[in-house]
Amino acid sequence: TEIAAGHSHTCVVSKCGEVFCWGFNMFGQVGNGTKKPTSVSSPTMALGINANTLATGLGWYATCVLIKGKLWCWGTNNHGELALGDQRQRLEPTPSKYQHTFTHLTMAEYSVCGAGKGGLYCWGWNNYAQLGQGKIEPKSSSMPFKIAFSKPIAQLVAGSGHICALTSTGEVWCWGLNNSAQCGIPNGGKFTAIYRPTQVPGLQGVKALAAGGQHTCAILADDTLQCWGLNNHGQLGNGNQKNKDTPTAVLGL
Numbered sequence: 001t002e003i004a005a006g007h008s009h010t011c012v013v014s015k016c017g018e019v020f021c022w023g024f025n026m027f028g029q030v031g032n033g034t035k036k037p038t039s040v041s042s043p044t045m046a047l048g049i050n051a052n053t054l055a056t057g058l059g060w061y062a063t064c065v066l067i068k069g070k071l072w073c074w075g076t077n078n079h080g081e082l083a084l085g086d087q088r089q090r091l092e093p094t095p096s097k098y099q100h101t102f103t104h105l106t107m108a109e110y111s112v113c114g115a116g117k118g119g120l121y122c123w124g125w126n127n128y129a130q131l132g133q134g135k136i137e138p139k140s141s142s143m144p145f146k147i148a149f150s151k152p153i154a155q156l157v158a159g160s161g162h163i164c165a166l167t168s169t170g171e172v173w174c175w176g177l178n179n180s181a182q183c184g185i186p187n188g189g190k191f192t193a194i195y196r197p198t199q200v201p202g203l204q205g206v207k208a209l210a211a212g213g214q215h216t217c218a219i220l221a222d223d224t225l226q227c228w229g230l231n232n233h234g235q236l237g238n239g240n241q242k243n244k245d246t247p248t249a250v251l252g253l
Contacts, residue, residue: 006058006107011065012043013056019046019065019093027061028091029075035091046074047092057107057158059124064112065093069101071114079110080142081124087142098144106156106163108176110140113163115153119146120165120197128161128177129195136193149173149197159211159229165197170205172218173197180214181245182229200228203247218247225250 002013009023009030020043021030028035031046046063055066062075062082073082074090082089083096100121102114111130113122121144122131129136132147151173155166161177174183175194181187184200205221215229215236226247227236234241237250 002056004056004058006063007060007109009040009058009061009063011046011056011058011063013065017050017067019049019056020044021046021063024061027076027089029058029061029063031063031074031091031093033092049093055103055105057105057112059107059112060109062107062110064105064107066102066105066114069103069116071096071098071100071102071105073112076110077142079125079140081107081110081112083112083123083142083144085142087140100144104153104156106158108158108163109160111158111161111163111176113156113158114144115156115165120149120153121146122163128193130161130163130176132163132175132196134195136195147197155209157209157211157216159216160213162194162211162214162216164200164209164211164216166206166209166218170207170221172200172203172206172209172216174200174216177214180230180243182211182214182216184216184228184245184247186245200247217250225253 011021022040026038057064064073072093077089085097102116104115110125123144131145152168154168164174175197179191183194206218208219217227228244
């Protein structure tokens with residue numbers, strides 16, 4: 001019913017709520033209770049999860065899922081991305097020590113954000129203000145920080161170091177790394193970060209979002225597509241390879 005891909009591993013949720021993962025497993029991100037084999041070439045059931053999985057998020061070397069709205073994570077934990085109150089890796093799904101209930105979940109490289117009726121929270125690596133607290137201290141946190149953001153969220157997406165939230169009214173708000181203007185905020189060609197959720201200017205009526213490493217794309221209400229950020233390989237689909245710091249129409253669709 002749902003599929004997610006990380007840096008080098010993939011997980012899928014079955015109709016029964018089971019989670020199957022495969023791919024790179026050096027940090028236990030497949031969730032089979034071991035780091036061996038380091039490459040898992042076929043779907044393997046994550047241990048201890050067999051029902052009510054609602055959402056998945058995969059970072060570079062970690063995996064998180066929501067079970068009845070509660071957070072379970074496994075894999076690498078160097079920056080506290082598993083929300084377990086420490087920085088020890090886990091080889092099988094482990095429930096968060098924090099009792100937040102989420103309906104939406106996304107993972108950047110080593111940062112995680114979840115949203116629900118209780119608000120928007122982020123944790124993990126904060127080197128580019130991914131925690132949305134207006135500063136880059138602490139550098140990382142295993143405890144979810146609540147972000148001052150009151151708008152109802154319909155979707156969360158993350159690139160390598162930036163996070164974007166789509167609101168129920170079709171607005172897009174982003175924060176974190178903005179070196180290629182992937183947050184949709186012009187940066188004057190400088191290496192910048194957006195320290196708090198900031199609305200992407202001139203973008204309204206969005207119904208779906210997606211984020212790549214350093215670019216972001218949106219489907220609008222009229223089914224047109226706009227993208228912004230890094231474009232060194234033409235990933236913005238606008239007919240050239242120049243970065244764009246504002247939403248730009250994808251050609252030919």
